[in-house]
Amino acid sequence: xxxxxxxxxxxxxDAVVHNMQAMQANLxxxxxxxxxxxxxxxxxxxxxxxxxxxxxxxxxxxxxxxxARNLQLHGIDKPILILGATHPGRSRELVEYGIRPAVFxxxxxxxxxxxxxxxxxxxxxAKTAICPEPGRGKEGEPVRxxxxxxxxxGMSRIGLPCDEEGAALAAAIGKLPGIxxxxxxxxxxxxxxxxxxxxxRQWEKYRRFIEMTEAKGLTVPIHHVANSAAIIELGxxxxxxxxxxxxxxxMYPSDEVERTKVKLEPVMSLHSFVTYVKDIPEGTxxxxxxxxxxxxxxRVATVxxxxxxxxxxxxxxxxxxxxxxxxxxxxxxxxxxxxxxxVTDIPGVRADDPVTLIGRDGGEQITVEExxxxxxxxxxxxxxxxxKRVPRVxxxxxxxxxxxDYFTDRYEDFIVS
Ligand SMILES: *Cc1c(COP(=O)(O)O)cnc(C)c1O
Numbered sequence: 013x014x015x016x017x018x019x020x021x022x023x024x025x026d027a028v029v030h031n032m033q034a035m036q037a038n039l040x041x042x043x044x045x046x047x048x049x050x051x052x053x054x055x056x057x058x059x060x061x062x063x064x065x066x067x068x069x070x071x072x073x074x075x076x077x078x079x080a081r082n083l084q085l086h087g088i089d090k091p092i093l094i095l096g097a098t099h100p101g102r103s104r105e106l107v108e109y110g111i112r113p114a115v116f117x118x119x120x121x122x123x124x125x126x127x128x129x130x131x132x133x134x135x136x137x138a139k140t141a142i143c144p145e146p147g148r149g150k151e152g153e154p155v156r157x158x159x160x161x162x163x164x165x166g167m168s169r170i171g172l173p174c175d176e177e178g179a180a181l182a183a184a185i186g187k188l189p190g191i192x193x194x195x196x197x198x199x200x201x202x203x204x205x206x207x208x209x210x211x212x213r214q215w216e217k218y219r220r221f222i223e224m225t226e227a228k229g230l231t232v233p234i235h236h237v238a239n240s241a242a243i244i245e246l247g248x249x250x251x252x253x254x255x256x257x258x259x260x261x262x263m264y265p266s267d268e269v270e271r272t273k274v275k276l277e278p279v280m281s282l283h284s285f286v287t288y289v290k291d292i293p294e295g296t297x298x299x300x301x302x303x304x305x306x307x308x309x310x311r312v313a314t315v316x317x318x319x320x321x322x323x324x325x326x327x328x329x330x331x332x333x334x335x336x337x338x339x340x341x342x343x344x345x346x347x348x349x350x351x352x353x354x355v356t357d358i359p360g361v362r363a364d365d366p367v368t369l370i371g372r373d374g375g376e377q378i379t380v381e382e383x384x385x386x387x388x389x390x391x392x393x394x395x396x397x398x399x400k401r402v403p404r405v406x407x408x409x410x411x412x413x414x415x416x417d418y419f420t421d422r423y424e425d426f427i428v429s
Contacts, residue, residue: 019317023404027262031259032256034274039243045068045069046254047062047069054261060414061260071092073255077094091158093111095255100123118184121191124159163197165214165217165218174198176224179225186230215248233252236252244270245273263278284317284367285316285366286364289355298312303328304343309356311355311361312354315352315369317369318347318351324397332353334373335353338376340358403418403419
């Protein structure tokens, strides 16, 4: 197992499992979970997280075809949904690999239908089994495109318009040859707010849209609406499936979301080591721009992580880290690869002392939410932005079960053929 001596993110897979169980216990009406692992599992590592949550999910959701393919290439064999728009030019790959796109225009749907026809023609001509990729179908069975219709009930991002015309379009898409409408979904814009009225309005629009499409002869097996906020607080919207994202990673969607019903445990902690300790006299400036000037004799420790690793620069002069169980305030600007902290009041700090940037040390804890609050940032963004210079160390039952780093560029291994 590799030892990382500069910085690493510890990913607690027991906390992931705990969070899945906590959510599952809160689901209503037999709803099943879709695990959202976009942006490399919100920066935690999509593949290890997907593996850890496999017993609890019916499938996965990602943002891009490459993210879907990466999961498949790592042996993840449950259905994978792409939540955003996929270019019609990628239809053949979607069909070949059985990746479920979010569909909301006739152009997209036709391209998928055409890809199905083309693939089936080729299979008939070749009279051979195509290699058993997930979703490619069994030998002798025709290929189909499994799609999820996206409905715009208030995000104004993607989705069919939520009216009679949209419903007619949905029904027409459902009739295209080779298309199987497996799911139909919408997304809440404001489910994480105390006032649930806007979310409830979206839910009611969605329900009416489903009635309209059913009246036009389209029935869809899987309805899914709820994100983490709705999993926690809007049980009435769980229906067939829910899409769990941020809650897998042990964070609440916002400060307004109830924290007692579903108890979440943080998954990521971020660690480094002191590289250098020195004493500076009163009046000495620290870091770029001299925005910090010591007003007393100060003991300064240097920490080898910076905004180049995704540690937010907006914590300059505001944030703190934990060393020897105590808070050490950040002095001056966070640089690209390093920053300095004040350890005057922490006795005995030496080079190689562990530094906790996110997580617990003794009785102290720094959460991602605290970093977001302190720096004026957003907690989802902070974890997504933890960069490629930060190796991930996976822990289960207090044991390191795997490590993953991005130190060498080997992207050619992952190009979709
Ligand atoms: C990202 C995303 C989710 C997950 O949202 P969380 O707030 O992280 O639970 C669910 N659905 C869609 C469409 C998304 O884009």
